[in-house]
Amino acid sequence: xxxxxxxxxxxxxxxxxxxxxxxxxxxxxxxxxxxxxxxxxxxxxxxxxxxxxxxxxxxxxxxxxxxxxxxxxxxxxxxxxxxxxxxxxxxxxxxxxxxxxxxxxxxxxxxxxxxxxxxxxxxxxxxxxxxxxxxxxxxxxxxxxxxxxxxxxxxxxxxxxxxxxxxx
Amino acid sequence: xxxxxxxxxxxxxxxxxxxxxxxxxxxxxxxxxxxxxxxxxxxxxxxxxxxxxxxxxxxxxxxxxxxxxxxxxxxxxxxxxxxxxxxxxxxxxxxxxxxxxxxxxxxxxxxxxxxxxxxxxxxxxxxxxxxxxxxxxxxxxxxxxxxxxxxxxxxxxxxxxxxxxxxxxxxxxxxxxxxxxxxxxxxxxxxxxxxxxxxxxxxxxxxxxxxxxxxxxxxxxxxxxxxxxxxxxxxxxxxxxxxxxxxxxxxxxxxxxxxxxxxxxxxxxxxxxxxxxxxxxxxxxxxxxxxxxxxxxxxxxxxxxxxxxxxxxxxxxxxxxxxxxxxxxxxxxxxxxxxxxxxxxxxxxxxxxxxxxxxxxxxxxxxxxxxxxxxxxxxxxxxxxxxxxxxxxxxxxxxxxxxxxxxxxxxxxxxxxx
Ligand SMILES: Cc1ncc(COP(=O)(O)O)c(C=O)c1O
Numbered sequence: 001x002x003x004x005x006x007x008x009x010x011x012x013x014x015x016x017x018x019x020x021x022x023x024x025x026x027x028x029x030x031x032x033x034x035x036x037x038x039x040x041x042x043x044x045x046x047x048x049x050x051x052x053x054x055x056x057x058x059x060x061x062x063x064x065x066x067x068x069x070x071x072x073x074x075x076x077x078x079x080x081x082x083x084x085x086x087x088x089x090x091x092x093x094x095x096x097x098x099x100x101x102x103x104x105x106x107x108x109x110x111x112x113x114x115x116x117x118x119x120x121x122x123x124x125x126x127x128x129x130x131x132x133x134x135x136x137x138x139x140x141x142x143x144x145x146x147x148x149x150x151x152x153x154x155x156x157x158x159x160x161x162x163x164x165x166x167x168x
Numbered sequence: 169x170x171x172x173x174x175x176x177x178x179x180x181x182x183x184x185x186x187x188x189x190x191x192x193x194x195x196x197x198x199x200x201x202x203x204x205x206x207x208x209x210x211x212x213x214x215x216x217x218x219x220x221x222x223x224x225x226x227x228x229x230x231x232x233x234x235x236x237x238x239x240x241x242x243x244x245x246x247x248x249x250x251x252x253x254x255x256x257x258x259x260x261x262x263x264x265x266x267x268x269x270x271x272x273x274x275x276x277x278x279x280x281x282x283x284x285x286x287x288x289x290x291x292x293x294x295x296x297x298x299x300x301x302x303x304x305x306x307x308x309x310x311x312x313x314x315x316x317x318x319x320x321x322x323x324x325x326x327x328x329x330x331x332x333x334x335x336x337x338x339x340x341x342x343x344x345x346x347x348x349x350x351x352x353x354x355x356x357x358x359x360x361x362x363x364x365x366x367x368x369x370x371x372x373x374x375x376x377x378x379x380x381x382x383x384x385x386x387x388x389x390x391x392x393x394x395x396x397x398x399x400x401x402x403x404x405x406x407x408x409x410x411x412x413x414x415x416x417x418x419x420x421x422x423x424x425x426x427x428x429x430x431x432x433x434x435x436x437x438x439x440x441x442x443x444x445x446x447x448x449x450x451x452x453x454x455x456x457x458x459x460x461x462x463x464x465x466x467x468x469x470x471x472x473x474x475x476x477x478x479x480x481x482x483x484x485x486x487x488x489x490x491x492x493x494x495x496x497x498x499x500x501x502x503x504x505x506x507x508x509x510x511x512x513x514x515x516x517x518x519x520x521x522x523x524x525x526x527x528x529x530x531x532x533x534x535x536x537x538x539x540x541x542x543x544x545x546x547x548x549x550x551x552x553x554x555x556x557x558x559x560x561x562x563x564x565x566x567x568x569x570x571x572x573x574x575x576x577x578x579x580x581x582x583x584x585x586x
Contacts, residue, residue: 004533041542041555063555065523
């Protein structure tokens, strides 16, 4: 049985207690996207600015558990200042890490319709080292019901990028 | 529903617990502390054995075969119906008990049949802010389809319905849908009073009894409602079966729910003749094993006595509220009525600024199972300005040691998040 230390790494607790990039950017010009976790009712608001193909600024608002809040905080720190294609790669890698359980845990959280995992058909080799601090969230896969918490902000960010591209 | 005598004999929880095989297992190296019976309760041997016995000795399809065991199966199935009906005081149990998949489906049956037959453009229906989504969404769907307006009975800060403006809300209303007991706040609602006012205004009353039937005596006549729905799996029975009770004179007038076998008397190329009640609402092969299990659950509850169960739960709820408040002071906020006599043993709480997910996760490490989330009552969550709560719910097999384990694990959660 996985222990709590697998889930609540020190970095996660740190980002939970002192979240980075909290707040909302003025929208417009910023893209504003809301994400919902229907399981627990948590809501997250991602506002981001894309300038010259780069995520020049990002802020996170809303409420959630330590996993969703720290994942959002870590995400904001990781993507700020990065070119959009790199951010997209990061989203893919992160969600790849979160879908590992699909192939290795036979009794994952069954019927909750894990759309997150669908996008990655073959669990390609995931370069977890490239995730830096985000790798701290790796332990979440051992707690399948919490995966949605960890991926909420990432799905919301992806939606924000789509929005800004459809406007460009 | 709150005026019950709590004079029954004391429950021998230690002995009774031996009937529940699941309660002997361990979780993360700790004995399980199951505090989520409001979601789904555990089943005693008596229920499991009855289902197994039926499957091993009697199973055949019901209402079809002429041969012996088919007749026996039908008899056991219909006996379960009557048994459940008597348990809730149905005046005509053989006709008024409809087996559905769960309470949710029971409520949907009312919306589809009574609702479609009686609600039209511009009609008003009345719900309360504390309803489970199962008693909101079917009405919203119908409201969209038919152009109905929905009015809401508000909830006060203590978790009671605000009934001061009830008469106004009821003017011209055709239907009132109300929960007997909130699955979040534990509040026991004055259903009889609401039903009387509703009837005086010409409205029909639908009661969601998913949380009340498992925990207190139920008498549909005393409640004065027209429909009442509940689920077997919250009252020591199996999943896959629920009950809708309706007044004979209303059910008799209603069109069928789903179409298929069982629900017809005759089918010609030109059309069909619906069956009598209750089968009119039970298209297809019903959950037969589950009905037998539900019947056994009713026997089990009746043997202990609903008054005794209610008395036990009042005393345990009192202990839980007192000890949690004493131990955690301002760090804990228990939602719902402060007086245990006004509520069931459902304790939704906020603890410091910890998220319910995190609370529940840490509690699980200590074998303590509580629910975290919005409990399918989002309008109520919004009313209290929270996204989610942690919820510990008590049942007949819980005792003070379970509450103590909850409090200890909660301390650990507090220490963990610093
Ligand atoms: C008050 C209330 N109504 C309805 C339901 C729905 O029950 P089921 O999911 O068994 O249909 C529940 C169960 O969660 C409930 O607590």
